[in-house]
Amino acid sequence: MTQVLAIMVLPLFLLAGIVAAAVLDRAVPPLVAGRSLKASFVGPITVASSRAMGQTGATEHPDTISWILAPILYFTLAAIGLSVVPFAPGVVAADLDAGIVLWGACESLTVVAVFLHGWSANSPLPLIGAYRYVAIGLPAMLLSMFVLIAAALPAQSLAVTDIVEAQRSVWNIVRQPAGFVLFLMLGLSLSLRGPFDFADPYDLAGGTTAEISGAARLTWWLARLAMLVSVSAMTATVFLGGYLGPVLPGFVWLVVKTGLVLVVLVGAGEVFARLPPDRMMNLIWLALLPLSFLMLVAVGVELLLWG
Amino acid sequence: MALEGLAGALVIAFVAASIATVIRLAPSGSAESLTEPQKTPFLGGGAPDTHAWQRYHIRYYPMTLLFIAFEMEMMFMYPWAVVFVEEGGKAMMEMGMFLAILSVGIVYGWREGIFRWQ
Amino acid sequence: MAIAILRRLAGAAPAPAFPAIGAGMRAAADDLFLDGRLIRADSIRHARILLVAGPVREADQDDIRRLHDQMLHPRATLWWKSNPVRDFAEPATCDEDDPVAAIEAIHRALIEGARDSEPDILPNEPPNPWRGKGDYGQGGEGMMGGTPYGRPMAMTDDDLRDGLALDAYTAPFGPFLPMLPPGLKLSVTLQGDVIQTAKLLRPPSAQAEAYDGTVTALRALGRFLPILGLEAHAVRCLEAARSLSAGKPIELAKIRQFLFWSGALAAIPSGIGMVEDTDVRMRVERWLAALDESPTGGLDGSATMSPLKPARLVDLLRGREWSEAILIVNSFDTDTLISLAPVEAEDAETEGRAREDGIRMDHEGHGTHAHGATGT
Numbered sequence: 001m002t003q004v005l006a007i008m009v010l011p012l013f014l015l016a017g018i019v020a021a022a023v024l025d026r027a028v029p030p031l032v033a034g035r036s037l038k039a040s041f042v043g044p045i046t047v048a049s050s051r052a053m054g055q056t057g058a059t060e061h062p063d064t065i066s067w068i069l070a071p072i073l074y075f076t077l078a079a080i081g082l083s084v085v086p087f088a089p090g091v092v093a094a095d096l097d098a099g100i101v102l103w104g105a106c107e108s109l110t111v112v113a114v115f116l117h118g119w120s121a122n123s124p125l126p127l128i129g130a131y132r133y134v135a136i137g138l139p140a141m142l143l144s145m146f147v148l149i150a151a152a153l154p155a156q157s158l159a160v161t162d163i164v165e166a167q168r169s170v171w172n173i174v175r176q177p178a179g180f181v182l183f184l185m186l187g188l189s190l191s192l193r194g195p196f197d198f199a200d201p202y203d204l205a206g207g208t209t210a211e212i213s214g215a216a217r218l219t220w221w222l223a224r225l226a227m228l229v230s231v232s233a234m235t236a237t238v239f240l241g242g243y244l245g246p247v248l249p250g251f252v253w254l255v256v257k258t259g260l261v262l263v264v265l266v267g268a269g270e271v272f273a274r275l276p277p278d279r280m281m282n283l284i285w286l287a288l289l290p291l292s293f294l295m296l297v298a299v300g301v302e303l304l305l306w307g
Numbered sequence: 308m309a310l311e312g313l314a315g316a317l318v319i320a321f322v323a324a325s326i327a328t329v330i331r332l333a334p335s336g337s338a339e340s341l342t343e344p345q346k347t348p349f350l351g352g353g354a355p356d357t358h359a360w361q362r363y364h365i366r367y368y369p370m371t372l373l374f375i376a377f378e379m380e381m382m383f384m385y386p387w388a389v390v391f392v393e394e395g396g397k398a399m400m401e402m403g404m405f406l407a408i409l410s411v412g413i414v415y416g417w418r419e420g421i422f423r424w425q
Numbered sequence: 426m427a428i429a430i431l432r433r434l435a436g437a438a439p440a441p442a443f444p445a446i447g448a449g450m451r452a453a454a455d456d457l458f459l460d461g462r463l464i465r466a467d468s469i470r471h472a473r474i475l476l477v478a479g480p481v482r483e484a485d486q487d488d489i490r491r492l493h494d495q496m497l498h499p500r501a502t503l504w505w506k507s508n509p510v511r512d513f514a515e516p517a518t519c520d521e522d523d524p525v526a527a528i529e530a531i532h533r534a535l536i537e538g539a540r541d542s543e544p545d546i547l548p549n550e551p552p553n554p555w556r557g558k559g560d561y562g563q564g565g566e567g568m569m570g571g572t573p574y575g576r577p578m579a580m581t582d583d584d585l586r587d588g589l590a591l592d593a594y595t596a597p598f599g600p601f602l603p604m605l606p607p608g609l610k611l612s613v614t615l616q617g618d619v620i621q622t623a624k625l626l627r628p629p630s631a632q633a634e635a636y637d638g639t640v641t642a643l644r645a646l647g648r649f650l651p652i653l654g655l656e657a658h659a660v661r662c663l664e665a666a667r668s669l670s671a672g673k674p675i676e677l678a679k680i681r682q683f684l685f686w687s688g689a690l691a692a693i694p695s696g697i698g699m700v701e702d703t704d705v706r707m708r709v710e711r712w713l714a715a716l717d718e719s720p721t722g723g724l725d726g727s728a729t730m731s732p733l734k735p736a737r738l739v740d741l742l743r744g745r746e747w748s749e750a751i752l753i754v755n756s757f758d759t760d761t762l763i764s765l766a767p768v769e770a771e772d773a774e775t776e777g778r779a780r781e782d783g784i785r786m787d788h789e790g791h792g793t794h795a796h797g798a799t800g801t
Contacts, residue, residue: 003315010319011326032657033664034679042437049434050441050473053536055335055497057470060346060552060576061358072327079323083316094316097309101385102316123348124359124596128618128747135367138374145381152388194654202651203604203751206467210349213470213497219331271683273692274654276748277618278424281367285413285422293406300399303392344494344547349468351602352445352488353610354552361579361592364617366746424619424746425586 006093010082013255017229018222019044020259024266025225032270048218056214063120067212070117071219077113078226081106084160085233088243088250092161099160100148103234107144110190110227111137114199117220118208129207132277133199137189139284140196144186146292147179150299151238164242173239175302176295180239182288187235187265191228194269198277232261369421373412380409432536439464440532443472443496445489446607447479447507448630451759452644453522454478456667459660460525467603469495473535474528475502477509482608484627485600486510490546492601499535499542503528512546552576584616585744593621600627604652604751606759609766611739620750623742628766632759639677640666641758642715646684649709649755652748653692658683677716684713697745698753700736700765705756738765 022044030036058064084099086092096102111134118130152158154175155166163172173180189196200207209220236242236257243250275283347354383405391398416422443466444454454476458465466472469492481489489510493502502513505524509516519527534540553576582593599610608630614621634641647663650656661683665675684690690706690713698705742750757765 003311007315007318011322029657029660032683033660035660035664046434046438049431050438050536052333053335053431053435054473054499055339055341057497058341058346059348060343068331072324072331075327076320076323080316080320083319092312092315093319094312096312096316098385099312104381119360121348122359124355124594124615125349127359127363128615131363131365132618135365135370138371142374142377142381145384149381149384149388153391156389156392158385158389197654201654201748202467202656203748205349205351205603206471209471210468211470214335215331215333217471219327222330223327270655270657271687272654273687273689275692276694276746276752278366278422278746279692279694281370281424282422285370285373286417289413290410293410297403297406300391300402304395304399339498339542342494342545342549343551344491344545344549345497347491347495347552349470349495350596351599351605351610352485352492353597353599354491355596356576357579357594357596358576359594359596361594362581364584364589364591364619366586366617366619 002091003093003095006087006091009087009091009251010079010093013087013233014079014082014226014229017232017258017262018225021225021228021262021266022048024263028263028266029270032267048221051214051218051221054214054217056216057211059121059123059211062122062211063116066116066120067216070113070120071216071223074110074113074117075219075223075226077106077109078223078230081227082230082233085230085237085254086161086164086242087254090161091251095161096159098158100152100158100163100238103160104141104145104148106230107141107186107190111141114192114208118199121208121211123211125204125206125210126208129199129201129204129210133192133208135277135281136196136198136284139281139289140186140189143182143284143288143292146289146296147176147182147186148238150176150179150292150296153296153299153303160237163238164244167241167244171239171241171244175299178291179295180235182292182295183235183239184261184265184268185288187228187231187261188269190231191224191265193228193265195272195274196280197269197274198280201274228262228265229258232265233258235261366424367422369416369419373416373421376412377409380405432538436533436536440474440528441466441472442474442476442503442528443469443492443601444476444478445481445485445492445601446630447477447481447485448608449633450479450506451607451630451632452634455644455647455663457524459664459667462525462529465603470497472496473500474531475500476505476524476528477502477507478505479630480506480508481510482627482630485608488600488610493543494545494547499540501531501535501540501543503531514543582614582616582621584619585621586619591616597626600630605754606762609754609762611742613742615747618747620742620745620747623739623750625739625766628763629759631763634759637670638715640669642712643669643680645712645758646680646709649712649752650684650689652751652755653687653689655684655687655689658687658689681713681716693752694749697749698741698756700741705752708756736765737767738762741765 023041026043081103083093084096084102114133115130118126151163151172155162185196188194192199200209209217212220236254240257243254245253348359387398387402439462441464446454475493475496477489490512502516504516504518506520509518517531579592579594581590583590593614593616595612595614597610597612599605600608606629608627610627612624612626643662643666647659647666650659661680665680668675690709693706693709695706696704741753
C-alpha cells in the first residue's frame with residue numbers, strides 16, 4: 001500500500017522539482033551577475049512553450065532512432081534513480097535490497113544517454129561534446145560509487161532505506177564531509193552543469209544540443225532538470241538523513257533538504273570555473289579518487305574503533 | 308520485498324519513458340517538412356565536406372582500460388560493504404590491500420602517462 | 426485550444442535570436458543581449474530570429490544564406506544597421522541603436538502567425554547526388570565510389586601527438602560561431618578534439634573598439650569567461666563595461682573577488698598561446714590588473730596592442746585541444762587577432778576551394794580504382 005502511495009507521489013515530486021529547478025535556473029544567474037532578482041514561475045513555462053511550438057529539426061542522415069531515444073533514456077534514468085529514495089519511513093517506490101546498485105546503474109547509463117545524444121547528430125560539435133563527456137563521466141562515476149559504499153558501511157546494507165535509518169545517530173555528511181562534496185560534483189556531472197558540463201558547453205556552441213530544437217530540445221532540457229532533481233534527492237537521502245528530522249513530518253524534511261541541495265548545485269554550477277577536459281580527467285583520477293579512498297578508509301576505521 | 312521493489316522500479320520506468328516519449332514526439336505547431344539546406348550541420352555558416360562520423364581519435368583509451376579495472380572492483384565492494392561490520396578488522400585489511408594495489412595501478416598509469424590527452 | 430494557449434505563452438517568452446555580427450558591431454551586440462527580453466542563441470538551431478548586425482562582407486554572404494536556411498520554422502531575419510543580402514525577399518531592417526522592440530515585434534508576429542515564416546533561399550538539393558546510382562544508391566560504384574548519404578567520409582592521416590593513423594576530419598568553422606570572434610573563419614583539421622592544422626579562411630571583422638583600459642578589459646573578460654562556464658560572471662563584466670562607458674560608477678572589487686573564488690585563473694592551462702612571452706593566463710591576469718587601475722588611465726595600451734608580426738594564429742592553434750584553442754583565440758582583442766591573422770586570406774580561400782575540389786576528385790579517382798579492382 002505504501003509502495004503504491006510512493007509510486008503516486010514520485011511523479012509529483014519530480015514535476016515540482018523540475019519546476020523549482022527551472023525557476024532557480026532563471027533566478028540564480030542574475031543573482032550571481034549582481035542584477036535585480038526576478039524569480040517567476042511563468043518564465044520557465046513560457047520558455048517551455050516556446051520550445052514546444054518550434055519545428056523539430058534534424059541533420060543530414062543522423063542516427064534518428066538513437067537521437068530520439070537519448071533524451072527519453074536520460075529522463076527515464078532520472079526517474080528510476082529517484083525510485084529508490086524513500087519519501088517517508090517505509091514509503092518508497094522501489095524498496096530494493098541493493099538500492100544503491102540500481103542507482104549506480106542509472107549513473108553509468110547516463111553516460112550512454114549523453115554520448116548517444118551527441119553522437120547521433122552526425123555533426124562535429126555535438127560529436128566532440130559526446131566523446132569529451134565520456135572522459136569525465138566515467139571517472140566521476142567511480143567517485144560516487146566509493147562514496148556510496150562508504151555510506152553503506154555503517155548501515156551494513158545496500159538498501160537506501162537502511163542507509164537512512166543508519167543515520168539516526170549521525171548523518172553521513174558528518175562521517176564523510178569530503179564524500180558529500182564529491183557526490184555534489186557527481187551531481188553536476190550527471191546533470192551537465194557548470195564546472196562539469198563537458199557535453200553541452202559554450203565552447204562547442206551548446207555541444208550535444210547544438211543541432212537540436214523544438215520538442216527534442218524541450219525533452220533534453222526536462223531530462224537534465226529531472227536528473228538534477230533526482231541527484232539532489234539522493235544526496236539529501238544519503239548524506240543529510242533523508243526524511244529524518246524533528247517535529248515536521250518526514251516528507252517535508254526530505255523536500256526541504258532536496259531543495260537545499262538543489263540550490264547548492266545550481267549555485268555551484270554558476271560560480272565555479274570549468275577546467276579543460278584533460279586537466280579535469282587528471283584532477284579526478286589523481287586527486288579526487290584517492291580522496292574518496294581515504295574517506296572510505298576513514299569511515300571503516302571509525303566503525304571498527306567506535307562502531 | 309526485492310520482487311516488489313523491482314516491480315515498483317519497472318512501473319516508474321514505464322511511466323517516465325511514456326511521458327518523455329509523448330513530449331518528444333508530440334506534434335509541433337509547424338507542419339512544414341525539413342528541407343536539405345535546413346539539415347546542413349551547424350558550423351557557424353560553413354558547410355562541411357564530409358560526414359562527421361569518423362574513426363574518432365579519443366585521447367583517453369588507456370584511461371578507459373584502467374576504468375574497467377575499477378568497475379570490476381566495485382563488484383567485490385558491494386558484498387564487502389554489507390559484511391564489513393561483522394567481519395571487522397579482517398575485512399578492513401582485505402580491502403586495504405585491494406585499494407593499495409589499485410592505487411599502485413593509478414600511480415603506475417600516471418607514470419606511464421595514461422592520463423595525458425594524447 | 427491547447428495550441429492557442431501554447432501560442433500565448435510562447436509569445437511571452439524571451440525572443441531567441443542568433444547574432445551574425447559584422448564590422449564594428451560586436452560591443453553593441455554584446456550589450457544588446459544583456460536585455461532580459463532576448464535570449465542569445467548559441468546555435469542557429471535554437472534561434473527563431475537571425476539578427477544580422479552591421480555590414481556583411483561580400484565573402485560572408487553565402488554563410489548568411491546557409492545560416493538562414495538552417496533555422497527552423499517559424500523564422501525571420503532582422504537586418505540591424507546592415508545591408509540586406511540579395512535573395513532575401515522583403516527584408517526587415519532596423520537602424521535604431523536599440524533594436525529590442527523590433528525583435529520583439531517580429532518574434533510575436535511570428536508566433537501569432539501574423540508574419541509568415543521565411544522560406545528557404547538555397548535550393549532544396551542534397552549536397553551531392555547519391556540516390557539511384559550504385560549498389561546501395563550511393564551515387565557511384567565499388568567500395569569507395571560515390572558519396573554515401575550525400576557526403577564522403579573523412580580519410581585517415583597520422584596524428585600529431587601520438588602518430589596513430591585515424592581519421593582526420595576537416596571542416597570550416599565560423600565566421601559566425603558564438604565562441605569565435607565574429608568574422609573569423611578557419612578551416613580546421615581535427616583528429617578527435619585535437620587540432621592538427623588550422624588554415625585561415627577569413628580574418629575577424631574589424632571592430633574599431635577604442636582602447637580604454639578598464640572597459641576594454643571588462644569586455645574582453647565578458648567574452649572570455651563563458652568558455653570557462655562562467656556565463657553569469659561574464660554578464661557582470663559586460664554590464665560593468667556598459668555602465669562604465671556611460672559614465673556610471675561600478676564596483677570593480679567585487680568582480681575581482683568573484684573571479685578569484687571561481688578559480689578561473691587556475692582553470693586556464695599555462696603555456697598555451699605564447700606570443701611575446703605572454704601566454705593566455707598572463708593575458709587574462711593583465712585584464713584583471715587593468716581592473717585595479719583608474720578607469721580613465723588603465724594600463725598602457727602598447728602592451729596589448731603592439732604589432733605581433735612573427736606569430737601567426739594558425740601556428741598557435743596547431744596541436745591544441747579544442748577548448749584550449751578557443752581559450753587562445755579569445756585571449757586576444759580583435760585588433761591583435763587581425764595582426765595575428767595576416768590577410769593572405771584570399772589565397773587561403775582559393776586554396777580551400779582547390780582542396781575541396783581535390784577531395785571530390787579524389788573520390789572519383791577512388792571510385793574508378795575500386796571499380797577496376799572488382800573488374801579483374
